Amino acid sequence: MNGDGTREVKLGALARVEGEAALHLCVREGEVTEARLKIYEPPRFFEAFLRGRAHTEPPDLTSRVCGICPVAYQLSACRAVEDACQVVVDGQLAALRRLLYCGEWIESQTLHIHLLHAPDFFGVDNVIELARTQRAEVERGLRLKQAGNRIVELLGGRSIHPINVRVGGFHRVPTRDELRPLAERLRWERDAAADLVRWVAGFDFPEAGCDHELLALAEPGTYAIECGTPTAMTAPSAAGLPADTDRALPTRAFDIHDFSDHVVERQVPYSTALHSVLDGRRHLTGSLARYAISGRWLSPVALEAARDAGLGDPRQGTVCRNPFRSIIVRAVEVLYAIDEALRIIEAYEPPSPPAVEVPPRAATGHGATEAPRGLLYHRYTLDARGTVTDASLVPPTAQNQGAIEEDLRRTVRGRLRDGEPTDAELTALCERVIRNHDPCISCSAHFLDLRVR
Amino acid sequence: MSTDGGRRPKLAVWKFASCDGCQLTLLDCEDELLGIAEEVEISYFLEASSAAGPVPYDLSLVDGSITTRQDAERVQHIRSVSRRLVTIGACATAGGVQALRNYADVAEFRAVVYAKPEYIATLATSTPISAHVPVDLELRGCPIDRGQLVEVITAFLAGRKPDVPDHSVCFQCKQRGTPCVIVAHGTPCLGPVTHAGCGALCPAYGRGCYGCFGPSNSINFPAFIPLLRRDGMDTLDVVRAFRTFNTAAPEFDAVSREEARR
Amino acid sequence: MADGGAPAVIDKAGLDALIAVLLGRGRTVIGPTVRDGAIVLAELSGGDELPYGWGVELEAGRYRLRGRADGAGFAHSAGPQSWKTFLHPPRERQWTAERGADGELAFSEERTPPPAFAFLGVRPCDLRAIEVLDRVLTGGPHADARYRGRRQRAFVVAVECTEPGATCFCVSMGTGPAVGPGYDLALTEVLDHEGHRFLVRAGTEEGEAVLAELPQRPADPATRTAARERVAEAADRMGRTMPPVDLRTLMRDTLEAERWNDATARCLTCGNCTMVCPTCFCTSTEDITDLTGDHAERWRRWESCFDLDFTHLAGGGSVRSSPRSRYRQWLTHKIGTWHDQFGSSGCVGCGRCIVWCPTGIDITEEAHALNAERAAAGQPR
Amino acid sequence: MTEGFLSSLPPTLRGWLLGFAHDTAFPGDIRLFEEGSAADRFWLVRTGLIALDVHIPGRGAIVVETIGDGELLGWSWLFEPYQWHLGALTRTAVQAYEFDAPQVRAAMDEDPAAGLALFRAIGDQVIGRRLRSARTRLLDLYGPDTSRAYESGPAR
Amino acid sequence: MTILAPQVSVATVPVPYRVAGCSTESADTATIALEPVGSPLPAFTPGQYAMVYAFGVGDIPLSVCGIDGDRLTHTVRSVGATSRALWALRPGTKVGVRGPFGTAWDLRSASGRDLLVVAGGIGLAPLRPLVHGVLAAPEHYGQLNVLIGARTPGDLLYAEEVRRWGALVTVDRPDAAWTGDVGVVTALLDRAAFDPPRTTAFVCGPEVMIRAAARELAHRGVDPGRIRVSLERTMHCATGHCGHCQLGPLLLCRDGPVVTWTQAQSVLSVREL
Structure with missing residues (x-):
């Protein structure tokens, strides 16, 4: 407590998030005057050095933005380059991409659930401690995570920075025989994932809501992952509803080519990450947004699990706005991704050739996919020989920063109303609030929309 | 590795500028x-734990490259509290993909990415x-290989020299x-000049190696560059091929500069 | 070698039956098949997996599959692997050790039973290569028990060479194209107006027994003649030769030759030549432990004299630190000091090292150049 | 050439010796002889630098001394079994007088006075001087213990 | 083709031995005595070596420096991970041993002849059992001369024993207490009493020292075929199958480590062979 009655909570380095960030919170007379998620991850200048590279290179290069969700980067890059070159990758090649992405979802979401988020619900520091009391659940989680990695490894060669993705498709596609053992394993893991949903549904969740617009891709008939149209759901306050309402609200969609007209990034002095806003308003991407926008397209087994877990039925217009419960939505997405992977494998016919030609073209292309932690947008401008002359990457965490800071303010304010917390309590609470959104700091630290000058 | 009094050796994992992938390998x-x-007692691993154990650490794994003055100071501290220091991955071992800045004016790079470059100290x-x-050992790769990481940790525990061959892919x-x-296909492949460790993934998937483990x-x-040209790469392609994740490795740096002068 | 009785003729269906019979006898059948744009050796489950209608175009540093109108199944030269892959695998556990709570050590030799292979399509040069490996790995004071186990159980179906590649020189090395001893069954593929068929001879009792189970007819004179002629023609179509001198002496005389510098300028020291060579046998050991440190294993894996660390001395550096010394070691060993160590040449003239060298270094060209340099320098030193 | 071995010889002896010489030149990085090989030639270096080395497996060639302008390269040719004790590698381009050792030895036998004079000159100017300097260097090398760098034992 | 077929492949799979004793020789060198836990390995002959395995670390070739029934002694200098682990062993610890491997000094062929033993540094270790053999039956041999070079007085192995042998010792680098010879080991040859044509020499030490000593001995008239030297290259398998220890025509794990100077001379004269 400072002399002027201002109380500061500074957390030097956030644990159990991917990347380097700190928290800075100022409280004065029961009011939160400042809540900053301070990202000090050193900048890596991807957009600058993408200039001058060949149009075939962004998938491999941008993969290195993030070791947690490399597939998201590779596939957003592919989509953007293919968009510029007016090439459509569809059929079994598109299905394989979705399968690969399912692998990353399973891996990344189970990583977050078990290794990063769940310890918060048990009041322990890490998964090793968690395993002392929840050994079977942790082992199940690691096995699920491994199953996700196996998908990425089979299709991509390795789980981190896969080598098999290329603009136009793949370098090599698997045979049906190669996929068969994977399917056998996934059938087991589907049951494990259903158990996972039940496990996390039993956690103790604080009451909370979030008054942000929710932004996710939408693709009619399916739970959008590797493609779709950006779609935003109105924030509750705009509809005169409380932040924790579970009602679906009106949505609006916009063309991916107009993405940078809607989502605008700005720089803040305390962070190497750029903040972005949607049509001038705070927004949130990720599991809660996807579940709100695409939930009704979940497979029956995932829908049933969601309902049993208390998330309600998205087909009836129920959404989840409690960020603490995002762990349940993630678990449902794991189950869905396994189910979806099985569906794709069962319908698989090896495409030939493994990639379509993508001749370069002087144009600007846009691409977005649903990274595990939210919408990831890429834009490239190519010259006639395919050289990249301009690049822009908008990762989910950059978009979510404003929402995270607002959640911090809201939660801390609420907590202060219930009495004076200790610094340790407050710190732990803030960390939980941040981890609710699985921020990926590495992703967020190197971007800017060039038009902001 | 003998440790005092038979206690468990203490492991620390540190991060500098990187994509997190190499430390994620441990969680993988x-x-x-x-x-x-x-x-081992995992004493410091921010990505996985909010608890930090007391120094010194028996084995420090370091992910990421040095890009800021603060990080240059921090790594000195890490060395001073670590009995063994092993770098993991191309960033920590060769500067990583962000070392592409070494070929450009960083002020310009900063201006391209950030609207208010003065906020960014780099x-x-x-x-x-x-x-x-x-550094006691440099583990190569973008990202490192899971098997090699386990080998380094188990070798460390057994007091054995890790089996991490330096030959080519x-x-x-x-x-x-x-x-x-x-x-067999006339596909340009950096395998003959690239450090092994990945298990020769790319050729197994029908693509040429792209050098993510750095020089062998x-x-x-x-003798090698003419093969790339024969198989269809022009000078710019050759320069780009060596300017990726291990661009600042001395051998790759030198050959890319030499090619760029052509 | 049993004289094998009378030769017989089988057709493609007979070959299918051969695979079925071998599988029926519990054998793992390995033979040529098309994969990844090359004719590789892989486990076969039926005759339809054989590379019928596929040939290859070979040059130094270049390998291309090409279709063959005649539908031949064995008219391709040596591929990217050899039978060494199966007899002397790239990685193998030798033993495991456990340390008990009392500190006692228990070592257990690797005792998993070796697979019973049937090798289908062993070319004469490769049959000689297997013989060379036999001498190296079982002929000295210490036999490699694992190798011997696999070798003794292997059933060998040789196929005489009727289509040498541009990089072949088995005639120079005295290893082909006609098959020598050591096979259970030997086939010669014949394609002419009388159809696609194989002349078959048995070399062992098991070979005879297997042959007896196949649909066949006695060998007719025309087929015998055609088979003989095709092999004889193959001998005349060798793409390359070795210099007609005592190669062992040549290597001894030219250890300091200038030519080594020339070859080394082109050598990537990638080790590809050693890995594809059917007789290169070098290995390194790996000692691995688990996390508890109480379980240890000894593995060995293929290694190459081109690896800088191959001659790493404890507490020092590598004996053969220069690429020149490593290339010289490989070649002088292969065709020179192999005689001193194992009583024969280590080279069988298959040409794999020429084809699969990315820069196309040609063992025969190097030997000719060394010979020329020695001749130019006058008498052997 | 004004300095060095030749200038230490009386003019007549100098002329006598140079009568057996022929000019030669080598580029840099050329091995002139190997340890253990026959010492059948020797040189008077006019310009350039030659390294005398010993090959140690695993450590490569260890240079023990260098021979430069005006110096005599090689004396093993004077004594049986006429074998080099060290190897010699040119470090720079070298110009030298080259001598055929058996021819010079025969001439020394035929003209004992000249032979003795040459022998004395080599004994004093070359062998003696190098022995003295080698002993001085030993003092440097084996002087007070220099602390060994901490062997941290990196795996590779 | 004759093939040895032991029940257990003692050439490939280690046999457990117990460290029965260990003594410090110098700062980085120790001598360990090993006794079989169960069945012993076949008998070793002086000059031969064993592959000694430190659990979980690896194995290295170590010449026997003492043979007493089934008990083997080895002197090990700590230069790498495995030698460091063996050097640091304490009595009671179990190790694995394979062997015996390689060629021996073949003392019998020197019967009735003068013997010259020339050792440099740790090269004395494999020669020690040879000297023991001679001292046990002096009547079979002529004059025995043991010449030893050590880096410093503190590096001299088996100092007590060496004094009893009456060996000539020289050091490169004396300390204040050293009153003996200073210089290289070949300088001691002048003071050794041996008749070159009647002499068999046994030489072991750093390769440079072997080359110098053998060349000098040959020059003095010792038959190169009667100069036996022990050579060193990387050995992994010891069974002639891994290829690492090749030295020209020699497969040193099998054809060595002890070879005659006739064999060694030409291969040692080629750099990086």
């Missing part, structure tokens, strides 16, 4: 993770850990039984 050791935690270069402190490619993509210990560029 699903089969071994809980076992590792039983044999060094003009991205440098490997070994440019700042002595070709050795592993042949052991894997993949027909050479250069010979025995390279003959004058």
Whole structure:
């Protein structure tokens, strides 16, 4: 407590998030005057050095933005380059991409659930401690995570920075025989994932809501992952509803080519990450947004699990706005991704050739996919020989920063109303609030929309 | 590795500028993770734990390159509290993909990415850990190989020299039984000049190696570069091929500069 | 070698039956098949997996599959692997050790039973290569028990060479194209107006027994003649030769030759030549432990004399630190000091090292150049 | 050439010796002889630098001394079994007088006075001087213990 | 083709031995005595070596420096991970041993002849059992001369024993207490009493020292075929199958480590062979 009655909570380095960030919170007379998620991850200048590279290179290069969700980067890059070159990758090649992405979802979401988020619900520091009391659940989680990695490894060669993705498709596609053992394993893991949903549904969740617009891709008939149209759901306050309402609200969609007209990034002095806003308003991407926008397209087994877990039925217009419960939505997405992977494998016919030609073209292309932690947008401008002359990457965490800071303010304010917390309590609470959104700091630290000058 | 009084050795994992992938590799050791935690005390690993144990650490794994003045100071501290320091991955070992800044004016880079570049404090270069402190072992790869990471940890526990060969990808490619993509398909492949460790993945998927493990210990560029040209790469392609994740490795740096002068 | 009785003729269906019979006898059948743009050796489950209608175009540093109008199944030269892959695998566990709570050590030799292979399509040069490996790995004071186990159980179906590649020189090395001893069954593929068929001879009792189970007819004179002629023609179509001198002496005389510098300028020291060579046998050991440190294993894996660390001395550096010394070691060993160590040449003239060298270094060209340099320098030193 | 071995010889002896010489030149990085090989030639270096080395497996060639302008390269040719004790590698381009050792030895036998004079000159100017300097260097090398760098034992 | 077929492949799979004793020789060198836990390995002959395995670390070739029934002694200098682990062993620890491997000094062929033993540094270790053999039956041999070079007085192995042998010892670098010879080991040859044509020499030490000593001995008239030297290259398998220890025509794990100077001379004269 400072002399002027201002109380500061500074957390030097956030644990159990991917990347380097700190928290800075100022409280004065029961009011939160400042809540900053301070990202000090050193900048890596991807957009600058993408200039001058060949149009075939962004998938491999941008993969290195993030070791947690490399597939998201590779596939957003592919989509953007293919968009510029007016090439459509569809059929079994598109299905394989979705399968690969399912692998990353399973891996990344189970990583977050078990290794990063769940310890918060048990009041322990890490998964090793968690395993002392929840050994079977942790082992199940690691096995699920491994199953996700196996998908990425089979299709991509390795789980981190896969080598098999290329603009136009793949370098090599698997045979049906190669996929068969994977399917056998996934059938087991589907049951494990259903158990996972039940496990996390039993956690103790604080009451909370979030008054942000929710932004996710939408693709009619399916739970959008590797493609779709950006779609935003109105924030509750705009509809005169409380932040924790579970009602679906009106949505609006916009063309991916107009993405940078809607989502605008700005720089803040305390962070190497750029903040972005949607049509001038705070927004949130990720599991809660996807579940709100695409939930009704979940497979029956995932829908049933969601309902049993208390998330309600998205087909009836129920959404989840409690960020603490995002762990349940993630678990449902794991189950869905396994189910979806099985569906794709069962319908698989090896495409030939493994990639379509993508001749370069002087144009600007846009691409977005649903990274595990939210919408990831890429834009490239190519010259006639395919050289990249301009690049822009908008990762989910950059978009979510404003929402995270607002959640911090809201939660801390609420907590202060219930009495004076200790610094340790407050710190732990803030960390939980941040981890609710699985921020990926590495992703967020190197971007800017060039038009902001 | 003997430790005082038979206690469990203490492991620390540190991060500098990187994508997190190499430290994530430790969490990707699903089969071994809980076992590792039983044999070593994971004393410092921010990505996985909010608890930090007391110094010194028996083994420090360092992910990422040095790009800021604060990080240059931090790595000195890490060295001073670590009995063994092993760098993990191309960033920590060769500056990583962000070392592409070494070829450009960073002020310009900063201006391209950030609207208010004055907020961003960064060094003009991205440098490997070994440019700042002595390093006991450098584990290659973008990302590192899970098997090699487990080998380093188990070898450390047994007091054994880790089996991390420095030869080229070709050795592993042949052991894997993949027909050479250069010979059989005329596909440009950096395998003959690239450090093994990945298990020769790319050729097994029908693509040429793109050098993510950096240079091997025995390279003959004058004989090798003409193969790339024969198989369709022009000067710019050759420069780009060596300017990726290990661009600041001295051998790759030199050959890319030489090619760029052509 | 049993004289094998009378030769017989089988057709493609007979070959299918051969695979079925071998599988029926519990054998793992390995033979040529098309994969990854090359004719590789892989486990076969039926005759339809054989590379019928596929040939290869070979040059130094270049290998291309090409279709063959005649539908031949064995008219391709040596591929990217050899039978060494199966007899002397790239990685193998030798033993495991456990340390008990009392500190006692228990070592257990690797005792998993070796697979019973049937090798289908062993070319004469490769049959000689297997013989060379036999001498190296079982002929000295210490036999490699694992190798011997696999070798003794292997059933060998040789196929005489009727289509040498541009990189072949088995005639120079005295290893082909006609098959020598050591096979259970030997086939000669014949394609002419009388159809696609194989002349078959048995070399062992098991070979005879297997042959007896196949649909066949006695060998007719025309087929015998055609088979003989095709092999004889093959001998005349060798793409390359070795210099007609004592190669062992040549290597001894030219250890300091200038030519080594020339070859080394082109050598990537990638080790590909050693890995594809059917007789290169070098290995390294790996000692691995588990996380508890109480379980240890000894593995060995293929290694190559081109690896800088191959001659790493404890507490020092590598004996053969220069690429020149490593290339010289490989070649002088292969065709020179192999005689001193194992009583024969280590080279069988299959040409794999020429084809699969990315820069196309040609063992025969190097030997000719060394010979020329020695001749130019006058008498052997 | 004004300095060095030749200038230490009386003019007549100098002329006598140079009568057996022929000019030769080598580029840099050329091995002139190997340890253990026959010492059948020797040189008077006019310009350039030659390294005398010993080959140690695993450590490569260790240079023990260098021979430069005006110096005599090689004396093993004077004594049986006429074998080099060290190897010699040119470090720079070298110009030298080259001598055929058996021819010079025969001439020394035929003209004992000249032979003795040459022998004395080599004994004093070359062998003696190098022995003295080698002993001085030993003092440097084996002087007070220089602390060994900490062997941290990196795996590779 | 004759093939040895032991029940257990003692050439490939280690046999457990117990460290029965260990003594410090110098700062980085120790001598360990090993006794079989169960069945012993076949008998070793002086000059031969064993592959000694430190659990979980690896194995290295170590010449026997003492043979007493089934008990083997080895002197090990700590230069790498495995030698460091063996050097640091304490009594009671178990190790694995394979062997015996390689050629022996073949003392019998020197019967009735003068013997010259020339050792440099740790090269004395494999020669020690040879000297023991001679001292046990002096009547079979002529004059025995043992010449030893050590880096410093503190590096001299088996100092007590060496004094009893009456060996000539020289050091490169004396300390204040050293009153003996200073210089290289070949300088001691002048003071050794041996008749070159009647002499068999046994030489072991750093390769440079072997080359110098053998060349000098040959020059003095010792038959190169009667100069036996022990050579060193990387050995992994010890069974002639891994290829690492090749030295020209020699497969040193099998054809060595002890070879005659006739064999060694030409291969040692080629750099990086």
